[in-house]
Structures are given as structure tokens and as C-alpha cells.
Amino acid sequence: MDDEPFAQKGLEEYIKEVDFLELVAVCDNAMQAYPLLHRNMADLILLDIEMPELSGIDFIKSLKKMPAVIFTTAYPEYALQSYDLDVIDYLVKPISFQRFLKAVNKAKHFLADKLKDSSQAAEESNYFFLKVNHQVEKVLYKDILFVEALQNYVAIYLAGKKIISYITISGMEKKLPPNLFMRIHKSYIAALHKIEMIAGNKVIISTHELPLSRNLKDKLMHAVEEKIVKR
Secondary structure, three states: OOOOHHHHHHHHHHHHOOOOOOOOOOOOOHHHHHHHHHOOOOOEEEEEOOOOOOOHHHHHHHOOOOOEEEEEEOOHHHHHHHHOOOOOEEEEOOOOHHHHHHHHHHHHHHHHHHHHHHHHHHOOOOEEEEEEOOEEEEEEHHHEEEEEEEOOEEEEEEOOEEEEEOOOHHHHHHHOOOOOEEEEEOOEEEEHHHOOEEEOOEEEEOOEEEEOOHHHHHHHHHHHHOOOOOO
């Protein structure tokens, strides 16, 4: 989130160069970002401090649930105040790609540890609850075949039925233990123990053929070879 078009464009180009980053949205001010964060659409935000209406620091303080944050600013004097907010890093403009890469790698490790902690908590039970058609439904991990992204919704394919919930696929990924489920494509999460075949760039689950991203194939094959999930 940055109100300077030139700075925004530079960060967008940097993001394209990093394979584990996906640009969800570009916002000119804090008010544009609120609905995105409310829907859990972003795990990491790059946030300018000097912005119209609401500063980056005040924006962070206003959030009930804070994502990982990297501040980007032309003003180094804010650094000490920003670290009191537990941000990942503080980048002073102009930002080199090398310095940007160091910061986003820190964020990647932070989010991986956070996901691991939440997944360990999830594994203590064999189910989770999800809002479906204005009601809350219990979903068993063992019943899930795969999850498909439908813009800001997901379709969860179960044995014998499909349910749709208002949650992003990234938000859904956080609910699923990583030793049982894996993101195999930007639009699909597969239940590892339901996979029947991996053929080229396709994953076969029941009667469904799911696309397999080239950059995720090695990770999936490693998971299968190591027998993370035993049948």
C-alpha cells in the first residue's frame, strides 16, 4: 500500500521477480485495504507510512488482526516506532531489490512458522467449522477430496457433495494441516491421502483431474515419496 505511483510500480516489479509472492491488490490508501484484510486476502502487506487520511502506523494500530507487515518509507526516523508494532522489516526508499528480497524472505519464514503453529493446533482435532449458506457446518478433514478457488469463495469437494464458503483459498489453506493437504496450484488444494495418481501436470482424485503447477510438482512428489500421509 503506497500513495506514490512510481514507488508502487517499483514494488510491483520486484514482486513479479519473487516466485513465492503473489500480488493480490494495490491500494492507494488505508481505506481501500480494510475490506481486503477483513476477508483475509493478504498474508503480507507492504505499507507506506506517510499516506493521506490515515498514516501507516495508525492503520496498523487500528487493525484487530494484523498480517505480516513490511514498512516502506522515505523517512528513516519512523524506524524505532515501527519496531514497537512488531513489523517484519523497515525499508527506506529508494529500495534495492537485494534489500527487498531480504525483507520478504524474513516474512516468508515468519509466516511459515505461524502456519506451522496453527496447523499443529488444528491437528489436535479431526475437524473444523466453516460458514456455509448462512449457517456453520462441521467439516471432517478425512472427508475432503480437494478445494477449488472461486474468486473470493472456495468450493470444497467432499465424498458425495460439494459445499461453497465465502473464504479465499489462502484463508482455507490456513485451516488445513500441511501434513494432510497441499496447495498444488494457485486455485487448488489437494488432500494428499486422496490422491490416486500424478500424471504429468495433472493430479487425479476420484473422477477429478486437477492442474498441477510446475513449480509445485517437486514439492508434491517429495511429500508423496516421504509418505507424509500413510494410506
